[in-house]
Amino acid sequence: MVIAADSSIRLQVAFREYPKARRQKMPTRSEARRVQRIVPVFAKTGEETREAVIETARDGVYIFTAEPEQGETAKARFTLKIFEGGAREKVAEIGTRAISGKTVLAKVLMREGILWDDDSAFTGTMEDSESITKFNAQTGLYWKEYLTEQ
Numbered sequence: 001m002v003i004a005a006d007s008s009i010r011l012q013v014a015f016r017e018y019p020k021a022r023r024q025k026m027p028t029r030s031e032a033r034r035v036q037r038i039v040p041v042f043a044k045t046g047e048e049t050r051e052a053v054i055e056t057a058r059d060g061v062y063i064f065t066a067e068p069e070q071g072e073t074a075k076a077r078f079t080l081k082i083f084e085g086g087a088r089e090k091v092a093e094i095g096t097r098a099i100s101g102k103t104v105l106a107k108v109l110m111r112e113g114i115l116w117d118d119d120s121a122f123t124g125t126m127e128d129s130e131s132i133t134k135f136n137a138q139t140g141l142y143w144k145e146y147l148t149e150q
Contacts, residue, residue: 001052005076008069013038018060026144057110064105073100082113
């Protein structure tokens with residue numbers, strides 16, 4: 001994740017295991033709540049630019065959140081790079097955001113590099129009062145997110 005900001009933004013990464021063998025079965029609410037914090041490696045790549053790198057991605061969902069360090073509103077531009085420098089490289093421009101509290105920037109399913117907000121990666125969606133499920137009928141992928149979790 002590339003962060004271009006004139007003020008301090010705190011980036012956090014949460015990881016929820018979702019092995020490939022379970023991709024045809026939707027996770028339960030308790031499974032969706034089992035997240036662990038991932039500490040990325042940070043590198044300053046410009047005067048006002050930092051990169052947060054997850055060196056080795058495991059199978060699962062990575063949730064990138066940001067919040068201002070000073071508790072005020074902070075403005076930053078975010079770019080997500082997946083498989084940087086490889087044949088499967090993917091760059092997602094998240095854009096410039098005004099961050100005033102804890103804000104979800106992106107959810108990424110790895111190792112495939114599928115973004116939750118990329119509707120072209122899915123063939124359909126199901127929604128109920130507590131969750132949204134996106135699926136791909138060709139690949140058999142089911143990705144369920146509960147509305148109250150984060």
